[in-house]
Amino acid sequence: MKKRVFVAGHRGMVGSAIVRLLERTGGAEIITRSRDELDLTSQAAVAAFFQAERIDQVYLAAAKVGGIHANDTYPAEFLYENIMIAANVIDSAHHANVGRLLFLGSSCIYPKLAPQPIDEASLMTGPLEPTNEPYAIAKIAGIKLCESYNRQYGRDYRSIMPTNLYGPGDSYHPENAHVIPALIRRFHAATEQNSDEIVIWGSGTPLREFMHVDDMASASVFLMNLDRQALGQVAEPMLSHLNAGVGTDCSIRDLAEMLADLSGFRGRLVFDPSKPDGTPRKLMDSSKLRSLGWSPGISLKDGLRDAIDWYHANIRQVRG
Secondary structure, eight states: OOEEEEEETTTSHHHHHHHHHHHHHOOEEEEOOOTTTOOTTOHHHHHHHHHHHOOSEEEEOOOOOOOHHHHHHOHHHHHHHHHHHHHHHHHHHHHTTOSEEEEEOOGGGSOTTOOSSBOGGGTTSSOOOGGGHHHHHHHHHHHHHHHHHHHHHOOEEEEEEEOEEESTTOOOOTTTOOHHHHHHHHHHHHHHTTOSEEEEESOSOOEEOEEEHHHHHHHHHHHHHSOHHHHHTTOBTTBOOEEEOOSOOEEHHHHHHHHHHHHTOOSEEEEETTSOOOSSEEOBOOHHHHHTTOOOOOOHHHHHHHHHHHHHHTHHHHTO
């Protein structure tokens, strides 16, 4: 009998990638609900859903997400909605006796000046990056909820922390998008308009690690299906989350130059240092997950080309 697997956030970039992978591999009955069908910030609605659906596994990929501008502009919504989603889904899964749950977090949970590369033990060892602190706190709460239900009730609820993600299904909102989709959109528009210059926020010096969302989906499914005893060899009861990344980073300047080349933009790149840079460097130490047998398979250049192709194929939809 196939496992009934609920993918929360199936229309988002990560959730849709997980659904695509589960559909390709088979063996699961995939359960999804749109935001109109199930409000994950409603405790009563989420509890009723879990009691009715007999779910075996949950991928908790639903979240309110956005880039630096969005996080800095809407801190209350980012904190409230993400805490409510995590609390409602994890608690309702427990009460419905869901066997296994995977909570998807973010690399922003780590201190702004954490030693590089960042390992899992860096959690809560220093101040967070102020521009996305509310989102980070909500994700930390989700990790600790999973660990607490494991400790108190013997649950098998796991957490995975991806590095910066990009790829099909990303948000191309003109103000709230992350750096890769924002630049893809701007380079495309500049090429169409024959612009000779693009101004980019920040100095261009921050270093970031980027992973294609299909690699994140493979890491998530791998960790979900990993034997509990094997996981216990690298994850501690109150330090149970695992990082997922590619192991290398690049500067925002280098990223912009690569995207400009792939997009066919031949104008000048001008960096505006009066705008916020965010964390100076953010590289994940994913050695624990790799030691268990997972590794990424998509290079940055190939991944960016795929993201650009997806944008061109869906440009009417993403531009609204």
